[in-house]
Amino acid sequence: MNSRAVDHVETVLRSQGEESETKLIHVARNSLGDLRQRLDQQSHRFALVSVTQLTRDASARPNIPADLNRIKPPPKPPIFHGREDLVQTIVDLLLKDETCRVPLLGAGGIGKTALVTTILNDERVKKKFGENVFFLSCESLVSASGIILALASALGLQQDAGARQAVIHYFSSFKYVLLALDNFETTWDSDDRAEVEALLAELAAVSPQSLFVTMRGALRPAGVDWTDCILDTLDPLSLDAARRMWMRIAKKVDSKLDDLLRLLDGLPLAIMLMAQQGQVLSSSELLTAYTEERTSLLSQGAAGRLTSLEVSIELSLNSRTMQAEPNARKLLSVLCLLPDGIPMLQLNHMLPSMPHAGRSVRVLLHAALAVNKAGRISTLSPIREFMLQKYPPEDADVADTRAHFTGLPQLMDRLNGPKTEALDILLAEFGNMNTVFLHFWRDSPGPDAVEGLLEATLNLAQFSVLTGCGDCMLLLRTASISLDGTGNRQGAAQCLQSMGNALPVLKNRYSEAMEKLEEAKATFEAIGNRWGAAECTQRMGDVLRMQNRYEEAMEKLEEAKATFESIGNREGVAQCVRRMGDVLYMWSRYEEATEKFEEAKVAFQAIGSHGQVALCCKVLAEVFMAQHKTAQAQSLLHQAIDIFTSIGLLEEVHYCRSLWDELQGPRGLWAPARRLFRRLRGRPHS
Known part of the structure; x- marks a missing residue:
């Protein structure tokens, strides 16, 4: 704009x-x-x-410098076999002057991320693109705005409603640029699909930019002219490639290896998990165990066709190493709630009721069920999905996790002043908090947990507005529905109000913001909360001002001011007067604006x-x-x-x-x- x-x-x-x-x-x-x-x-x-003031006015953004490490490509996988020809084909395309747009599709565990990181780390690609190679994991992003704000934050760009144009302009400024969006299905397979596809088309239209997306499934996102070198899903590894991969990990072979590998369907993640156990068990022993595990699962009523990955995960969970450390499986279930993992040093603090968490981590790493990335312990998406469906975390661990993450947004009161450790923590854990809170709201939290969870949700949404980090719309909508369903009209209205605060700032969605604020105001009035109703009216004045509808904005602010005066809220009155000054300033009515700002200044002085x-x-x-x-x-x-x-x-x-x-x-x-x-x-x- x-x-x-x-x-x-x-x-x-x-x-x-x-x-x-x-x-x-x-x-x-x-x-x-x-x-x-x-x-x-x-x-x-x-x-x-103060936090109280922060939650009333989306204005003070902490200064967030660029942090390119957040979108730096992961290192090349140490073990990669079977797709050398495909890597060569795609690298050859990237080395040409024209841009290419490549969808890497397939089942979970087929090796999409390993393929794209191998390509991004190719020396020829690095020589052409230099530092302009970017990799964004979309696992915790649920909307187009989430992608844009994550990119803008990492690049140190404008992080509000203008972030989209700022990101496009940034990528357009290079001679060559390469962007990979990993686990894109999380964002694409959402209520925001139309907007996600529109964003993808806009990114693909940036003339110097080549684009990768990795996503589960066989459908390509619409709106992009995809390069036709690879339009189908990735093929499984050949038996020869699977054998070479096995040898790199297990370092030993016997006559039953090929029979075992055929059962694994050429799925790299399944092969890796099984080969990890192949370091201590023979292929013959693993073949017998695999067959027994699959039979056991079927006898337990497992629905549909069991994939080799499901059986391989079960076999890993039942391995001797895992059985010797009972807390390892419990810890894995908790990790599966966290798309961005958790710092290893924070485990004991997050899970005080789980003894020897460090030992459990070592067992998970040994079994290849978890990975260590720069000190953060996490697990792969296919494993997360399987575990949450079949082995959700236990109640005590859920309570510990909820307590840990609902406490983090309280760090907002440390954000004033220069860049702080609190800001680093909140930025690093935003995706986890968004996902964890969403999980809890969907799980219908009990009355004892609602108050703290609601406060944390509202604070996280405010942090999103202040920093331009992520998108809390789905979280707020889910919380509002959950609260309304239990008769908590106050909490539901607060979530609607928070949505109305965020929509114009982060998305330029003014009409929708007004609808949310009107709905929240009506609820506040119905339950006798005049303060909440006045805040909604005040915010409507802001939204109208953003649309240059100055007369209507002044009317709303006068209405809010009158309500604040009637309930004796001096701060609310001062805020309304200050906002009137904003309107008049934009209206070029400088003398009147000066009067309002002077009046507001005196009022703020009076209340300290x-x-x-x-x-x-x-x-x-x-x-x-x-x-x-x-x-x-x-x-x-x-x-x-x-x-x-x-x-x-x-x-x-x-x-x-x-x-x-x-x-x-x-x-x-x-x-x-x-x-x-x-x-x-x-x-x-x-």
Whole structure:
């Protein structure tokens, strides 16, 4: 949106032929973009200084620098056999000038991820693409927005409703770029499929970008012109490739090996699991055990045709190593709740009732049922699916896991100030928290667990808005349905309110946001919660402002202000007045905006909200800058910087200093920009 606005401005400038405005194109393109962003998202700059305030205003985003390690390709698998020709074919395509778009399809455990990581780590591919090779696991992502926000966060890009365009622009800026979306079926096979396919088509249309998706099944996502080198599902490994893979792991062979391998259907994950046991058992012994295990499972009423992977997992679970450590299976069941795994050092803290967790981890690693990636213990998706269906975690372990993850969002009250360890933890565990909370809501939590789970869910959703990390819409929707079904109308309304807060910020879905807020408001009014109803009305004013519907926005804010006054909520009144200033500022009614911001500043001073006082000073400075009132702007920036420094909001200090630098820039910049944007929007001069 910002880039289109700037392009439009340039067109208008050139059509006018005014020397001062033509110079503006060359001097201030970035400033125009910054101004447009500030006009559109002014309220998001109002950082808040407590969790209570954070949950009421989607504004203060912690400064999250790029972390490319989160989308760095995994290392090449140490054991890879049987698909060398396919690797060569795809690498040859990648080395050509034109882009390619490759779907890697097939059953769970067929080796899709191993294939794509082998390709991404090929020296010829690395030489061509350099550092511009990106790999995103989609296991914990349930929507198109989830993919975009995960990419934007890792790349250090804009993390709000403009994130999609920012990501596309980023990838478009390279001569060559390669993106792999792993376990894409999780995102694609969701209620958001149409939007997911639209995003995939948009990514595929980026001219310098080659694209991989790995996903279970045989259907390719629609909307992309897939390269026809491999459109079918991956074939199983040949007997020869399976034998070579076995030898690399088990290091021994006997006359029954081929008979055993034929039972494994050429499925790499099944072969790996069985070969791991082949280090201590002969092929003959394993063949007998495999046959007995399959017969036992069928006799227990296993539905449908048992796959070689299911039998192999069962055989691994019943191995002597696993049987010698009873907690190993229990730990595996818990790990299967966590798509992003868990740091090994956190296991004892997360599972205090499970003794010797470290020993259990070593057993799981030895049995190849878990993997260690940079100190995080996790398990593969096919194993997760099997275990959760057949061996869900025990109640005590579920309670421990719930307690651990519901406590993490409380770290939000440590996010103020410079980058903190709390921020790192929340970013690393976001996918796990989203998945775990969703699991618990679907499992109809008991009354004793609901309060803490609801608080954690709302805090996680707010963290998503603040950081642009992930997508909590499915979580909030599921929680709302669960709460409503048990008669908890207050909690259900809070979830709807949270959805209404997030939708306009992360997705530009204004109409849907208004619907959620109206529904939440009606529920709050029905149960006598006037505070909640007023907050919904206030947020509706914000959403209307974002759509440039200024008169309607002012009406909503006046309504919310009146309600807050009637219940004696001074902070709510001050917030409404400040938001009125936002509306008037965007409306270019600067004198009225100044009055509102001054009024809000006095109100915040009266209740001791120093952070909000500083924020009012900052935005007042911007209003004066827009009117070329440099002295007033400088004075207010000094005040804002002093307060922000004293309370540790260093990101706001940096922002104020950037405004100070703008004051030292070319004179005459702001008036032409204002005039052009009024023309762009069809606004009259004030």
